Amino acid sequence: MAGLNFLLIDDDPDEKEFFEIALKKVPFPIEFSYASDGMSGLRLLSNPLYTPDFIFLDLNMPILSGKECLVRIRQLPGYLEIPIIVYSTSSYQADIEDSKKMGASHFFIKVYKLDILAETITKLVSGNTLPFVLNSYTL
Numbered sequence: 001m002a003g004l005n006f007l008l009i010d011d012d013p014d015e016k017e018f019f020e021i022a023l024k025k026v027p028f029p030i031e032f033s034y035a036s037d038g039m040s041g042l043r044l045l046s047n048p049l050y051t052p053d054f055i056f057l058d059l060n061m062p063i064l065s066g067k068e069c070l071v072r073i074r075q076l077p078g079y080l081e082i083p084i085i086v087y088s089t090s091s092y093q094a095d096i097e098d099s100k101k102m103g104a105s106h107f108f109i110k111v112y113k114l115d116i117l118a119e120t121i122t123k124l125v126s127g128n129t130l131p132f133v134l135n136s137y138t139l
Helices: 015-022 040-043 064-073 091-100 114-126
Strands: 004-007 029-034 054-057 083-086 104-110
Touching: 004 015, 004 040, 015 029, 015 114, 029 040, 029 083, 040 054, 040 064, 054 064, 064 091, 083 091, 104 114
Parallel strands: 004 029, 004 054, 054 083, 083 104
Antiparallel strands: none
16 A cells, blocks of 8 residues: 555644554554644645645634634545544534534544554544544444
8 A cells, every 4th residue: 555645633732743653553654744723734735736645633723623624625626535534522412413514524532542543543544434423432
């Protein structure tokens, strides 16, 4: 399998570090990019030389919320089919339903176990059929 390109859009640098460590446990080559807020993420995605294979998007961010960012990403040319996984601490049903309506591929409730995060990413990359809501109870 050729290397995949992942983008994490999350305002928490600790989340970036945790995610990056988990990616090292995934048995596929992955290039990792990071944007610290929605506007930075949109700028990166607007670059015609950059197209990620998977986007992981936090909901609760300043400046531009994850929901607003999700809608704007789906409006970018070429971004209707790219998987966008909402990656959030929220487990509110309204956030889950809104994310699905706005075009999220999955809603992944953040877990703080590296092995679970790495296993979930491995399943996503492998094309396994997974439920819309991903958490430590559904995996």
